[in-house]
Amino acid sequence: MKLNTELAARMRGAAGFIFDMDGTIALGDSKSGGHRALPHAIAVLEALKANGTPYVVFTNGTAKPPPAYANSLRNAGFPVEDSQMLTPSSSAAAWLSQTGTGKVRVLGNAGCAAPLIDAGLDVVGPSEEAEGVEAVYTGWFREFDFTALEAGCHSLWNGARLVTASNVPFFATETGRAIGASFPINVMLTAMTSKRPRILGKPSKVAFDTAMKVLGLPRSAAKDMVVVGDDPALEMRMANAVGAISIGLATGIMSSDASLPEKDRPTVLLNDLQPLLDVL
Ligand SMILES: [Mg+2]
Numbered sequence: 001m002k003l004n005t006e007l008a009a010r011m012r013g014a015a016g017f018i019f020d021m022d023g024t025i026a027l028g029d030s031k032s033g034g035h036r037a038l039p040h041a042i043a044v045l046e047a048l049k050a051n052g053t054p055y056v057v058f059t060n061g062t063a064k065p066p067p068a069y070a071n072s073l074r075n076a077g078f079p080v081e082d083s084q085m086l087t088p089s090s091s092a093a094a095w096l097s098q099t100g101t102g103k104v105r106v107l108g109n110a111g112c113a114a115p116l117i118d119a120g121l122d123v124v125g126p127s128e129e130a131e132g133v134e135a136v137y138t139g140w141f142r143e144f145d146f147t148a149l150e151a152g153c154h155s156l157w158n159g160a161r162l163v164t165a166s167n168v169p170f171f172a173t174e175t176g177r178a179i180g181a182s183f184p185i186n187v188m189l190t191a192m193t194s195k196r197p198r199i200l201g202k203p204s205k206v207a208f209d210t211a212m213k214v215l216g217l218p219r220s221a222a223k224d225m226v227v228v229g230d231d232p233a234l235e236m237r238m239a240n241a242v243g244a245i246s247i248g249l250a251t252g253i254m255s256s257d258a259s260l261p262e263k264d265r266p267t268v269l270l271n272d273l274q275p276l277l278d279v280l
Pocket of ligand 1 (some may be wrong): 020021022023024171172229230231252
């Protein structure tokens, strides 16, 4: 497959690139607990680095803090600095700080909470007794239990707003799709409190704006951005909402774009990254 001339030119002249991680440039390696690069992915990032085109990797996973993911990608051969790695907790930390939110209950593990703590937010543990919680933030949390459910509900009933890292049911792994932790937690919290989660990871504008800030690009450059991902409801939706080019990959969640609504349809769907590498 080859990209058409117009699209190829837009890719070459792109202001910057936002890559998804799982199912797009890499897959989790169950044996090592690290990552394995997908075909041509390392070469694509190397080409951007050589051209001086800024790029970030934005995963919707919050199991680890961004530097831990960056390290895992470097071990797999990728040119990714800690500062080029983002998770929803990066954009959540930015949003919670901007909105002047003080106390945040994190229904998530240590990796999920780390960026919020680093940003100076007053973070309360999942089951910790606390008054005056202003937001409940949900993320990767396989240890979720009834005590955490009760604590989260009490904070929400007492006026806290519900915010989340991600609200999609699945993500891609080496052995197929896996359940995203925050989705079922959000379902329970909404059922109990009638509060719906505000998403702060992909596909939110908060996530896109956070990436642009890290890339050092103005919001006006959105139309010259390229977003590469495997999940129509995450990367494609985020890119389409701001007028960026969306490159879909059939290496993860998405296998066909035929039945997708327009807002989730990629500008172009690729079987692998070879056509992108060819134009860079
Ligand atoms: Mg993905």
